[in-house]
Amino acid sequence: MSDAHAGDAAGLEVGFFLDWIERTASAVAAEKERLTSLDAAIGDGDHGTNLDRGFTAARAALEAKPPEFPGAALVQVGTTLISSVGGASGPLYGTVFRRTGKALGEAESVSARELADAIAAGLAGVQKLGGASVGDKTMVDVFVPALDALLAGLADGASVDGAFGAAADVAESAARSTIPLRARKGRASYLGERSEGHEDPGAASAALLWRALAESVGGRAR
Amino acid sequence: MSSMKKLINSPESVVSDALAGLAAAHPGLTVDVERRIVRRAAHASTAGKVALVSGGGSGHEPLHAGFVGPGMLDAACAGEVFTSPVPDQMLAAAQAVDAGAGVLFLVKNYTGDVLNFQMAAELLEDEGIESRSVLINDDVAVEDSLYTAGRRGTGATLFAEKIAGALAERGADLAAVAGVAERVNATSRSFGIALGPCTTPAAGQPSFQLGEDEIEVGIGIHGEPGRRRAPMAPAAELAGLAVEAVCADLDFTGDAIALVNGMGASPLLELYVVYNEVQAALKSRGVSIVRNLVGNYVTSLDMPGFSVTLCRADADLVDLWDAPVNTPALRWGA
Known part of the structure; x- marks a missing residue:
């Protein structure tokens, strides 16, 4: 039996989204020290701690008040991140999830393509809020090429699993590609050329989110 | 690896424990330890007054909670160490x-603070409460360009909180109070130098490594390295560097209010040595300090070092500066 193809309704339901958040929360917890040490080099050394606090809170919020549909789950995650993380990551990641969730509306089941389009809305929201473009050494450097890869994969008729997997691969390589860049946004920008030679912590955490998404797609019940 | 010794119970509880201590020490404040909001206890007496709310990451004490009280702030929100508070806190404080x-x-220009206060202002508008935000961005070490997050808010935050607070106390309206805060920011500049790193309670390790004879020049207030590393030098030279950087950015010829600010771990003995050099260097440039503060006001945890902030002083600003203030960290004339 082959994988569902892009044209098929992938039928991602609320359970899939809870699984994605669960995998993201676990990945952030596991990589907390690495994210924090990346941040120590060019920021203030708390990115892992702050995101871990946020996703722990998001996980608890979803358990306390189980959402009824995918969009509600992501809006709830975004709102919780905004209320619990602080710093720049709270509003930025919170906006990604809130806008993605709002774009999904009240559908009980969404296709891979609908999810990709919703993530595009989330990305547009975060770019409007933070003002970052590709090359500024931020999470946007990961989101833009990963989303492009996902949309291209789905359009080419690749399997849904393959398209999300390729997007996660692109995300991870895009995070590493921030190493030589000079930061133009956020606290790392104060360092000027001294920000070069370090992976951006926000790009690194964004890659975790994309990998978790690919794993949830790969692991979903068919 | 062993962690730096700290006077804490745990890194997780340090902010809450400190706020509980602030509450215990200052009955003039109402402290919501859980939501991390500090406000004046006797708030009923301020009917019809513009309310000043600030906030930011913890680790800069006495900024901001230490400046809550008559003549200055109405409320302050505390975030995690070096992390902006969240919109919910700012909204609750403002309400x-x-x-x-x-x-x-009053918002220090850091991406996190700007975004969270922006969201809070939107939420407050939904509640039908009018607000204005003034960004403080006085640190000349950062090039203000498309290629940075813009200049950081540092020592001028204290000037803006004091002067706008005094004007609000006199019954001025929101536009006037915001206007004077903007004027203070536009006519203030700062520059900082660190002799060593700081250590956040969560990290337990220094924020950067410096050689025995090295300093970081052009630092902010979050333990981040500066714009460049330089060899250690006598206080006269370091004070000269800071004065030069500040005065190269804005002409301060005439009267000025000066803050020689400790970053947290430099003794007052040394800060007065620096102040003496700063006033001498300014004098030779035709700048007279008409009011001053020397001490730890806008700190970066346990960082050794100092910053210099100047504000152009006209009669109006000096009058507002001299107005009574009664807060944990700044108190005169009250």
Whole structure:
């Protein structure tokens, strides 16, 4: 039996989204020290701690008040991140999830393509809020090429699993590609050329989110 | 690896424990330890006054909670160490202190603070409460360009909180109070130098490594390295560097209010040595210090070092500066 193809309704339901958040929360917890040490080099050394606090809170919020549909789950995650993380990551990641969730509306089941389009809305929201473009050494450097890869994969008729997997691969390589860049946004920008030679912590955490998404797609019940 | 020794119970509880201590030490403040909001206890007396709300990451004490009280802030929100507080806190603080004349948010220019206060202002508008936000961005070490997050808010935050606070106390409206805060920011500049790193309670390790004879020049207030590393030098030279950087950016010829600010771990003995050099260097440039502060006001945890902030002083600003203030960290004339 082959994988569902892009044209098929992938039928991602609320359970899939809870699984994605669960995998993201676990990945952030596991990589907390690495994210924090990346941040120590060019920021203030708390990115892992702050995101871990946020996703722990998001996980608890979803358990306390189980959402009824995918969009509600992501809006709830975004709102919780905004209320619990602080710093720049709270509003930025919170906006990604809130806008993605709002774009999904009240559908009980969404296709891979609908999810990709919703993530595009989330990305547009975060770019409007933070003002970052590709090359500024931020999470946007990961989101833009990963989303492009996902949309291209789905359009080419690749399997849904393959398209999300390729997007996660692109995300991870895009995070590493921030190493030589000079930061133009956020606290790392104060360092000027001294920000070069370090992976951006926000790009690194964004890659975790994309990998978790690919794993949830790969692991979903068919 | 062993962690730096700290006077804490745990890194997780340090902010809450400190706020509980602030509450115990200052009955003039109402402290919501859980939501991390500090406000004046006797708030009823401020009916019709513009409310001043600020906030930011913890680790800069006495900024901001230490400046809550008559003549200065109405409320302050504390975030995690070096992490902006969240919009919910700012909204709750603003709602608690709004006295019908609107709310002025004083925001240090850091991406996190800007985004969270922006969200709070939107939420407050939904509640029908008028607000204005003034960004403080006085640190000349950062090039203000498309290629940075813009200049950081440092020592001028204290000037803006004091002077706008005094004007609000006199019954000025929101536009006037915001206007004077903007004027203070536009005519203030700062520059900082660190002799060593700081250590956040969560990290337990220094924020950067410096050689025995090295310093970081052009630092902010979050333990981040500066714009460049330089060899250690006598206080006269370091003070000269800071004065040169500040005065190269804005002409301060005439009267000025000066802050020689400790970053947290430099003794007052040394800060007065620096102040003496700063006033001498300014004098030779035709700048007279008409009011000053020397001490730890806008700190970066346990960082050794100092910053210099100047504000152009005209009669109006000096009059507002001299107005009574009664807060944990700044108190005169009251």
